[in-house]
Amino acid sequence: MARNIGIALALLALAVGSRIIYPMESLAIEVRADDLIPNTIFTNSMLVSLLVNVALITLAVVAAGNLKAVPSGWQNFMEWLIEWLYNLFKGINAEYAQRTFPVIATIFFLVILSNWFGLLPGVGSIGICHAAEQNETSMSEIRLAVSAPVDNILPPSPFAEGSKYIGCQAGEGIVPLFRSPSADLNFTLALALISVFYTLYLSISKLGAGYFGKFFNLNGVMSFVGILELISLLARIPAFTFRLFGNIFAGEVLLIVMIFLVPMVVPLPFYFFEVFVGFIQAFVFAVLTMAFIAIETQDHNEHH
């Protein structure tokens, strides 16, 4: 009992001490991914998505490069994961589970690794120095600038001399080297488009042109229902996009705000929460895609 109280007090002291010794001067979060190389489209989130690709391919080679009849280690884990995913999809729609597995499982793997990559230390905090005045006009608009609430009481941070970033000149900001692809709208929009258009492709290839009869028809109330169906289909794209983007980006903002308020101890449970959210978002993206495929490929004339 006394030991637990001691641990709690030590953690509290650590939290308070970290707040005094390492106060963050200001928050710097951007909604959009920064270009790493000027005048190209190569952004920091693209770099991370390449790293995610490398990690996934490495995992695939390690797990499935030398398949053995009696699995062990990574092979065992990946077999379990793939079987679990497959059974999950089969539970939603047995007809399309096998055929759509490569696409949906790739969505799952890419999203989950992207989500978790954003939680690694150094993502967002390691970057390239750049002079703030170069593109000050655009940057200052999209940076959320909050100054420390207790500026006057606290001693200045030891790292505050010159710049708030170690190794940068005074007044310089950084372009983060890494950024979770899930916190980049291009990635989430691309996945949303793939998910929706893949569903469309499957349903048209199954039901033919009759599929569009669900949206455009002239039999009374059903024509309004068709329009609503169309709207709900179109709304899926922003829903997918912003669900993933919003969750992951909000998670990053949450972590940064927590670190801004109390640099140590307090952010820890939020990290656990973000790991969970990262998994849940990947799971939801994959399962929702499968569920929409299951719904859209049903022949409506048969059921009504």
Place this chain on the structure above:
Amino acid sequence: MEALGVNLPKLIYQIINFGIMAFVLYRLLYKPVFNMLQERATRIEQSLKEADQVKEQLANAKRDYDAEIAKARQEAAAILMQAQERVKAQELELINQAQQEAERIRTEARAQTEQERALMFRDAQQQIAEMVTLTAEKVLQAELKQSHNALIEQSLVDLAKSRNN
């Protein structure tokens, strides 16, 4: 959307990236793992079937073995019975032989005894005849002649015959 950082080339880059990853993962991960799972499933099924077969074979072998054992036991019992019968037969034969032997010995002994008795009887007859003759000679020396001897002997033989009968 531009303010949020969405632009077409980056979007297309992500779509292509996804396509490449889906293809690569399909070739490197999903296909081999699915093949492996399927192979394993068939192998398990096969080994289960084989195990069933082996079990059946074992049951057959057990049944055959049991039958063999039963047959052998029956045969053994039959052989034992035969042997017992043969032994009994032999015993009977031996007893018969022994009885016959004993009978033969007895008969022989009886015959011998008979013979000896006859011999003795004849001896005795002769001796008696001689004694009678001698006595009669002496008695009849005076009155009877030697020729009466034959008559006496004849009468003795008749006597013996009447006794034998």
Place this chain on the structure above:
Amino acid sequence: MEVEGLRLIATALAIGLAAIGPGIGVGIIVSGALQAIGRNPEAQGTIVTNMFIGIAFAEALAIFGLVISFLIGFGII
């Protein structure tokens, strides 16, 4: 009032109001799912999967509000 102050109020209101409905919705969804699990514990896997799908739908509304609040807060709109 300054534009900056209005922006802060708008940011807070956007996410604050957007969180009300989904909060209630998620509560109802989880309550229903837990009752279903209590009634039929064997179906736990399916129920939890569907519960997360439902939560994702409800949560998406809050996330839209959050995105809007970010857009206001970051000065994009």
